[in-house]
Each structure stands twice: as structure tokens, then as C-alpha cells.
Amino acid sequence: MALLLVGRALLTAGVGLSQLGLALGLCGAVLLWRERFQAQAARMTPWTWVGSSLMGLGWAASLMPLSAGSDRPPLQALGVSLLALGLLGDRLRRFARPFDLTGLFLVGLQGLWLTRLVVPGALREELLLRVGAIAGGSGLPFALAGVTVFPYVLLFVGLGDRYRRRNQSALARQANFLSTALGLGLSLFSLANPLLRALNLTFSAVTLAAVIVAVATSAVIPAAIAGETQLPQPTDQDRQRAQVGSGWLALLQLLSLGAVFSWATVIAPNLSLLGWSLLSLCCVLLEWALSIAPASRPWRRSAWVAGLLLAGLGYGLGYLDRIVVAFNREPFPQAYLLWWLVPIALVALAEHPRCLYPKTARLFSLMALALVQPFGWLEAGTRLAGFGLATLLSGMHSQRWQRLWVVAIAPAGAPCSPWTWPRSCGKLT
Incomplete structure (x- = not known):
């Protein structure tokens, strides 16, 4: 009818x-x-x-009516x-x-x-102008969706957690997939605006960290209340469900580091190559500190790999800045000598009992010693300090890692002494 x-x-x-x-x-x-x-x-x-x-x-x-150009809601x-x-x-x-x-x-x-579209057009324009005055006009209005639509991501994250607690694994996985896909899409929308990009990546990293922690602790059963019977221990199925995939941890690392570097562009839009390199160094040391924290093996492995990748990025920025400085005939910034902390940190990691890959840490420490030497070549005193540090750390490696080529690196600074020592003493005196 x-x-x-x-x-x-x-x-x-x-x-x-x-x-x-x-x-x-x-x-x-x-x-x-x-x-x-x-x-x-x-x-x-x-x-x-x-x-x-x-x-x-x-x-x-x-x-x-919308396709015909009507402004009717x-x-x-x-x-x-x-x-x-x-x-x-x-x-x-x-x-x-x-x-x-x-x-x-x-x-x-x-x-x-x-x-x-229900909001009147004049009000939408006014809101965009106010947001543009704070965040800048680049990427608007699409970049604004990276923040305004994010509560919808949180809604499906909450649904996924609810289904997981009800043991509805298929729905939980689908909700997590949908929220992740939408979150990544919103991050792409917000890339054009520095402030909105930083906010979106921060929200995404915090949300994903909360989800990972909730999944990792899902097999933890609270202690029995006094006077009641003891609760059963977690089963193998519970422990398997609580495993966090390495892909989620890698995504968390990517979002977290992206948020840090995005906030750096907001706070210091004209940050130099030296500033980016030192920021990478701080992140490297933080990641490696997390790699020996009392956490699960996947967490520590993710932090270890992220630290290595950031170290490679930082060294690349340092070499690029060195080329620029040499081309412009400017003095090379002495702050790059802080990258000597990388081989020292790798030696400390190799000696720590919770280090996942001690031999790999020692190998990368030797590589870092070779990579950091050009940062101090322009000054005789820094050349001498660099060769001395290489000799000291290589000698420490030779005690733990008894290989002929490692032992041969320890006195590597000695051949340089005839031309390094006299010039260094002349500079220092």
C-alpha cells in the first residue's frame, strides 16, 4: 500500500x-x-x-538536490x-x-x-577561518577531518574491546581492522597541516598503545577475593589471545615517532639538519633504553629495531649536513660529536643482561665507531679523541668477542699517532 x-x-x-x-x-x-x-x-x-x-x-x-547545487540540508x-x-x-x-x-x-x-552538511554554510566557513588562524590554512578543510572524525575511530576501538571481552574474536578483529583503516586514512588526510598532523598522530599513537596494552593484559586474571575459591589460571588459549603481533608494535613505533617529529615541525618549523640529527639521537637513546626495560620480548625487539633505524637516519642527516657545510665552507658543528654516544650506548647494551642481541650490538658498535669518525676529522683534538674512543671500545669488545678482526681493530689508532699527536698537541697548547 x-x-x-x-x-x-x-x-x-x-x-x-x-x-x-x-x-x-x-x-x-x-x-x-x-x-x-x-x-x-x-x-x-x-x-x-x-x-x-x-x-x-x-x-x-x-x-x-545536493548534486544540483542546492544548499538544503x-x-x-x-x-x-x-x-x-x-x-x-x-x-x-x-x-x-x-x-x-x-x-x-x-x-x-x-x-x-x-x-x-546540516551545519549552515556560513557557520562552517566561520569555523574554518578560526581553525585556519590557529593551525594555518594548509590542507583545510580535509586535514580537519583527521581530528574531528577521530572520535568515530575511538567508538569502534571500544566496540572491538567489548567484543574481545565477550570472546567474539571475529567481530573484535573486524572492529580493530576497521578502526585501524580509518585511523590511517585520517592520518593521510591530516598530513598537509603540521598542527593537525601532530594532533592526529598523537591521538592515534595513544589509542593504539591503549589497545595493545589491553590485548597484552587480557589473559591476566585478577586475584581471588578473600573468602572465595581461587580463580583458575590463564589457559594456553588465553595466552595466545594476549600475544601482540609485531606488525601492531611496528605501527605503534611509526605513529609515536611520527608524532614526535610532527611536533618538532610545529614547535620549530625551520629546524636545521643538526637539530633533526640531534632529535634522532635522543629518540635512539630512548628506544634502546626501552629495549632493555622489563617488558615482553616483542616490545623490546620493536624498540631495538626502531633505535637502529633511527640511528641510520641520524647518521645520514649528519653526513648530509657535512656535505652542505663543506660546500659552503662553514665550520662543522661540534654538536655532531654527541653521536659518539651511539657506540658507547651499544657497548652498554651488549653488556646488559636483558639485551636481546648482544653480539649484534657489538657489531653495530664497531660500525658506529667507523661512521662517527668523519664528524671529528676537521679538528686535530677531536680526531685524537675519536681514535682514542675507538681504541678503548674495540679493546672492550675484544675481551668479550674473541675474534681476530676485532682484536686487530683495538690498536687501529696507533698508526695515526705520528700525524695526529703532534698536530693535536700543537692545537691543545
């Missing part, structure tokens, strides 16, 4: 299709709700397809979206299928886009 009334309005009364979008959506929703009481399984029946098609047609018809499309959210939520509650969760996610996401 309702469809007959809609058809009569279209054919005889001359009502436009765009004005009947909500009516078509209601007809489709009624068919889907009626089929709900007859279908006992999650399979799609012919009437389900008809109802879904009517709702899709109603939603598209409601958006026709799409209230009918919002109404159809709310109906779809209700029906999908009901199917998700009854059948617990990841497909329904994905549909709920997509419908809710386009609902956010429609909600933005």
Missing part, C-alpha cells in the same frame, strides 16, 4: 523523486523489519534484497541512514556477523558526512 501511494505521488501528483527519498526508505525498512520475523538465518532472502534496494534508492534520491538522507543503522544494529545483535559490522561502520561514516 505504501509503495502504491509513493507511485501515485510520482506519476499523478507530480511530486519530485527527491522529495520521496524518506518515504522510499521507510518502505524498504518496513520490508526488512517484516522479514526479520520470518527469516531465522542470516541469509539474504529476495524480500531482503528488495527492502535494501528501496532504502538505497531512497538515500540516493534524497541526495539529488539532507535531512531525509539522514533519516534513511538512521533507519539503516537501526536495522544493521539489530542484525549484528542477532547474528554477530563481521559483514553486518562493516555495513554499520560504513553507514555511520557517511552519516557523519551528512551531519556536516
Whole structure:
């Protein structure tokens, strides 16, 4: 009967299709709700397809004025979206299928886009001007979505945690996948604006860290309350569920370091190569300190690898700055000598009992000694100090790592003494 009334309005009364979008959506929703009481399984029946098609047609018809340039708010499309959210939520509650969760996610996401169009255009322009005055106009308005849509990511992160606690692993994985995909997409949107990029990466890193901690501690069972029987110990399935994949830890490292470097661009937009190199050095030392912290092996391995990659980045920036300084005939900054801390830190790591790869740390320490030497070649005193440090650390390595080539490196500074010592003494006196 309702469809007959809609058809009569279209054919005889001359009502436009765009004005009947909500009516078509209601007809489709009624068919889907009626089929709900007859279908006992999650399979799609012919009437389900008809109802879904009517709702899709109603939603598209409601958006026709927007394509024509109208500034009228799409209230009918919002109404159809709310109906779809209700029906999908009901199917998700009854059948617990990841497909329904994905549909709920997509419908809710386009609902956010429609909600933005409800705000008057003048008010939107005023808000953009105020945001641009604070964050700058680069990348707006798309970069603003990286912050304003982020609560939607938090919503699905919370849903994933809820499903995980209910042992609905398929829904939990799907919710985590959807929230991660949306979070990465929002990060890409915010790349063009320094402040919004820094905020987005910070929110993303904190959220992902909270999720990883929650998953890692999911097998921890609280102590029994006094007077009650002892609670059972975690099973192998609980421990397996609590394992955090290396990919998630790598993503957390990437987001965290991206947030640090993004805030550096906000605070110091004209930071020199020396500043970036020293910032990388600070991050290297912090990562390696975390690699020997009392944490699980995947956490420490992730910090160890991140420190190595940052060290390579920092050395590359240092060599690039050295080329620029030599081309401009400027004095080389002595602050680069702080990179001597890298081989020293690697030696300390190799001696620590919680170091995961002591032999690898010693090998990279020798490589760092070779890489850091050019930073002190322009001054005789720093050359002497560099060769002395190389001799000392190589001698320490030869005590623990009894290899002929390691032992041969220890006196490597001796051949340089005939030309280094006299010039150094002349400079120092």
C-alpha cells in the first residue's frame, strides 16, 4: 500500500523523486523489519534484497538536490541512514556477523558526512577561518577531518574491546581492522597541516598503545577475593589471545615517532639538519633504553629495531649536513660529536643482561665507531679523541668477542699517532 501511494505521488501528483527519498526508505525498512520475523538465518532472502534496494534508492534520491547545487540540508538522507543503522544494529545483535559490522561502520561514516552538511554554510566557513588562524590554512578543510572524525575511530576501538571481552574474536578483529583503516586514512588526510598532523598522530599513537596494552593484559586474571575459591589460571588459549603481533608494535613505533617529529615541525618549523640529527639521537637513546626495560620480548625487539633505524637516519642527516657545510665552507658543528654516544650506548647494551642481541650490538658498535669518525676529522683534538674512543671500545669488545678482526681493530689508532699527536698537541697548547 505504501509503495502504491509513493507511485501515485510520482506519476499523478507530480511530486519530485527527491522529495520521496524518506518515504522510499521507510518502505524498504518496513520490508526488512517484516522479514526479520520470518527469516531465522542470516541469509539474504529476495524480500531482503528488495527492502535494501528501496532504502538505497531512497538515500540516493534524497541526495539529488545536493548534486544540483542546492544548499538544503539532507535531512531525509539522514533519516534513511538512521533507519539503516537501526536495522544493521539489530542484525549484528542477532547474528554477530563481521559483514553486518562493516555495513554499520560504513553507514555511520557517511552519516557523519551528512551531519556536516546540516551545519549552515556560513557557520562552517566561520569555523574554518578560526581553525585556519590557529593551525594555518594548509590542507583545510580535509586535514580537519583527521581530528574531528577521530572520535568515530575511538567508538569502534571500544566496540572491538567489548567484543574481545565477550570472546567474539571475529567481530573484535573486524572492529580493530576497521578502526585501524580509518585511523590511517585520517592520518593521510591530516598530513598537509603540521598542527593537525601532530594532533592526529598523537591521538592515534595513544589509542593504539591503549589497545595493545589491553590485548597484552587480557589473559591476566585478577586475584581471588578473600573468602572465595581461587580463580583458575590463564589457559594456553588465553595466552595466545594476549600475544601482540609485531606488525601492531611496528605501527605503534611509526605513529609515536611520527608524532614526535610532527611536533618538532610545529614547535620549530625551520629546524636545521643538526637539530633533526640531534632529535634522532635522543629518540635512539630512548628506544634502546626501552629495549632493555622489563617488558615482553616483542616490545623490546620493536624498540631495538626502531633505535637502529633511527640511528641510520641520524647518521645520514649528519653526513648530509657535512656535505652542505663543506660546500659552503662553514665550520662543522661540534654538536655532531654527541653521536659518539651511539657506540658507547651499544657497548652498554651488549653488556646488559636483558639485551636481546648482544653480539649484534657489538657489531653495530664497531660500525658506529667507523661512521662517527668523519664528524671529528676537521679538528686535530677531536680526531685524537675519536681514535682514542675507538681504541678503548674495540679493546672492550675484544675481551668479550674473541675474534681476530676485532682484536686487530683495538690498536687501529696507533698508526695515526705520528700525524695526529703532534698536530693535536700543537692545537691543545
